[in-house]
Amino acid sequence: xxxxxxxxxxxxxxxxxxxxxxxxxxxxxxxxxxxxxxxxxxxxxxxxxxxxxxxxxxxxxxxxxxxxxxxxxxxxxxxxxxxxxxxx
Amino acid sequence: xxxxxxxxxxxxxxxxxxxxxxxxxxxxxxxxxxxxxxxxxxxxxxxxxxxxxxxxxxxxxxxxxxxxxxxxxxxxxxxxxxxxxxxxxxxxxxxxxxxxxxxxxxxxxxxxxxxxxxxxxxxxxxxxxxxxxxxxxxxxxxxxxxxxx
Numbered sequence: 228x229x230x231x232x233x234x235x236x237x238x239x240x241x242x243x244x245x246x247x248x249x250x251x252x253x254x255x256x257x258x259x260x261x262x263x264x265x266x267x268x269x270x271x272x273x274x275x276x277x278x279x280x281x282x283x284x285x286x287x288x289x290x291x292x293x294x295x296x297x298x299x300x301x302x303x304x305x306x307x308x309x310x311x312x313x314x315x
Numbered sequence: 316x317x318x319x320x321x322x323x324x325x326x327x328x329x330x331x332x333x334x335x336x337x338x339x340x341x342x343x344x345x346x347x348x349x350x351x352x353x354x355x356x357x358x359x360x361x362x363x364x365x366x367x368x369x370x371x372x373x374x375x376x377x378x379x380x381x382x383x384x385x386x387x388x389x390x391x392x393x394x395x396x397x398x399x400x401x402x403x404x405x406x407x408x409x410x411x412x413x414x415x416x417x418x419x420x421x422x423x424x425x426x427x428x429x430x431x432x433x434x435x436x437x438x439x440x441x442x443x444x445x446x447x448x449x450x451x452x453x454x455x456x457x458x459x460x461x462x463x464x
Contacts, residue, residue, distance in 0.1 A: 236396070240323025241339065241380045243396070315391045 229253045230289075235263060236281045237273065237293065237303070244272035247303070250282065252291070259291055259307035265298060273298070280307060287314040325380055328420045336417060337381040337395075338424055350377035371418050376402055378421045384409060 235247035250263035261280055278293040291307035321343035328336045342350065353373025356366040379402065381395040394402045406414060 241325060242323050315393070 230282070232282050232284075234283060237265075237268075237296075238279045238281055239272045239275045239277075242269075242272050243267075244269050244275070244278060245303070247280075250280075252280075252282070252307070258294070259310065261291070261293075261303070261305040261307055263303045263305075265301050265303045268298070280305065287312060289313075326424060328424055330416055330420060334383045336379060336383075336420055338378040338421060339380060341428055342377055346377050350374055353377070372403065372406070374425070375406060375417055375421055378424070379417070382417075384413070 230252040232250055233248060235250045236243050237245035237247065245265050246267035247263045248266040250261060253260050253262075263280075273296075278296060280291045280293055282289045290311045290313060292309065293305045294308050295306040297304050321341050324340040325337050326340045328338055330336060339346070350373045353376065354365055354367075354370025355363050356369060357363055376399050379394065382392070384392050384405075386392045392405050392408075394405050397405075406417070409417075
């Protein structure tokens, strides 16, 4: 069962490296994968490491470390690490 | 040769009543310029003066990343990833003593990290750094140093 949503961010520390409008996260045998549409991006910050994919929900947010990242024509695909859920 | 890029690390500053602030460990040059700019007021003739109240707010906005402050509903007041306008409004809603506590904590953090950097610039035997030498030469030549603000 994939996780889908609209608003997401790629972060380098507390900086927003990219804004996402529309994403899908799938669980695989070895971890997670992300497919998303990147609508705003900062090339310098996207080139830094480590990056984190952040998907907010009503009472918190899910965070995944980005292991590998490919951006092509505004489409972002990534391999993600271990999910962390942050509740507010 | 060290890295001159400011890595976005954060520091958690404890406050009273178990609250805390998450602040930037260090500002980068863009954030520093924005902080300086935020403390400047422009008169009717375009003359610039430093406004300490605006400067204090600009310093908080520059450093503050998140906090644990809760609203009347018991939920954390959301400031993380919010724009300056939202954070400014949230800061305006807290009581004056808390605002002062936030400012003092950030000022203390800034002072501590400046002192830490100054200590790291000193060579192991305590001899002056290139920066200090340059300042001395400027002073000796009757020049001026310091910022333009």
